[in-house]
Amino acid sequence: MDTTQLLKGVLDLAVLAVLDDEDGYGYDVVRRLRAAGLDDVADASVYGTLRRLFAAGHLTSYVLPSVEGPHRKYYGLNASGRAELESSTKTWSGFADTMAALLAARKEVAA
Amino acid sequence: MDTTQLLKGVLDLAVLAVLDDEDGYGYDVVRRLRAAGLDDVADASVYGTLRRLFAAGHLTSYVLPSVEGPHRKYYGLNASGRAELESSTKTWSGFADTMAALLAARKEVAA
DNA sequence: CACAGTACTGCTCATTGCGCAGTAGTGCAC
DNA sequence: GTGCACTACTGCGCAATGAGCAGTACTGTG
Numbered sequence: 001m002d003t004t005q006l007l008k009g010v011l012d013l014a015v016l017a018v019l020d021d022e023d024g025y026g027y028d029v030v031r032r033l034r035a036a037g038l039d040d041v042a043d044a045s046v047y048g049t050l051r052r053l054f055a056a057g058h059l060t061s062y063v064l065p066s067v068e069g070p071h072r073k074y075y076g077l078n079a080s081g082r083a084e085l086e087s088s089t090k091t092w093s094g095f096a097d098t099m100a101a102l103l104a105a106r107k108e109v110a111a
Numbered sequence: 112m113d114t115t116q117l118l119k120g121v122l123d124l125a126v127l128a129v130l131d132d133e134d135g136y137g138y139d140v141v142r143r144l145r146a147a148g149l150d151d152v153a154d155a156s157v158y159g160t161l162r163r164l165f166a167a168g169h170l171t172s173y174v175l176p177s178v179e180g181p182h183r184k185y186y187g188l189n190a191s192g193r194a195e196l197e198s199s200t201k202t203w204s205g206f207a208d209t210m211a212a213l214l215a216a217r218k219e220v221a222a
Numbered sequence: 223c224a225c226a227g228t229a230c231t232g233c234t235c236a237t238t239g240c241g242c243a244g245t246a247g248t249g250c251a252c
Numbered sequence: 253g254t255g256c257a258c259t260a261c262t263g264c265g266c267a268a269t270g271a272g273c274a275g276t277a278c279t280g281t282g
Contacts, residue, residue, distance in 0.1 A: 001199040009116025017217045037209035045239045069259035070247045088112040096207050098148035106128045156270045180228035181278045
């Protein structure tokens with residue numbers, strides 16, 4: 001199975017969760033996601049997701065200079081983003097439970 | 112959040128799980144998935160997935176007549192399919208755990 | 223015979239993550 | 253001081269996959 005397909009639709013949620021922790025900029029969000037265990041996320045995917053979430057009105061954005069490279073575009077959750085995070089978390093949990101039940105049901109039969 | 116995006120990559124796994132239970136034909140697999148809680152799966156998606164899994168060599172196929180409609184194309188897991196089910200289940204579980212941890216970490220901070 | 227229910231196929235589209243190239247700033251090695 | 257590594261972001265085009273929708277076809281019922 002391909003992990004990149006599993007990310008579909010979930011990357012939004014992961015990015016929102018990471019940003020809820022603390023505002024962050026793209027490059028940093030990538031690192032935090034990788035540290036969390038999502039080893040395979042590509043940077044372009046994260047930048048794209050950030051842009052999409054921002055366009056959807058879930059994020060605020062501000063640019064700060066950096067001493068160790070080019071400027072950084074920080075993103076943070078606004079009310080809409082927190083609401084989205086909340087509802088997406090529920091959707092995801094429900095979905096994960098459904099899948100877990102489906103897979104467990106199979107094992108019971110096999111046992 | 113859109114559940115159809117969450118299905119990406121997972122529908123294969125769900126179909127394999129359902130078929131591991133018992134051989135089935137497309138129309139029936141759709142019903143079983145819906146009964147399991149995956150309400151939004153479209154029939155075309157399932158038929159497409161079955162064809163893909165068959166093309167990938169994970170399924171066997173045989174056609175049986177039916178008394179209540181057109182013939183039915185049954186699918187069943189072969190060794191390759193069961194191996195795929197096994198490994199995909201692990202991949203999915205690991206991924207789900209990672210996401211759960213990411214979301215839980217957020218809540219701890221928020222608390 | 224029209225129509226609903228069953229069962230499958232094929233075409234096209236939308237979404238979304240990825241690969242890759244390009245731009246640009248800072249600092250270090252040589 | 254030129255090249256190179258690291259930081260940081262953008263944009264273009266591609267691939268995978270689920271969905272929408274139309275079409276085909278068989279059975280049974282009114």
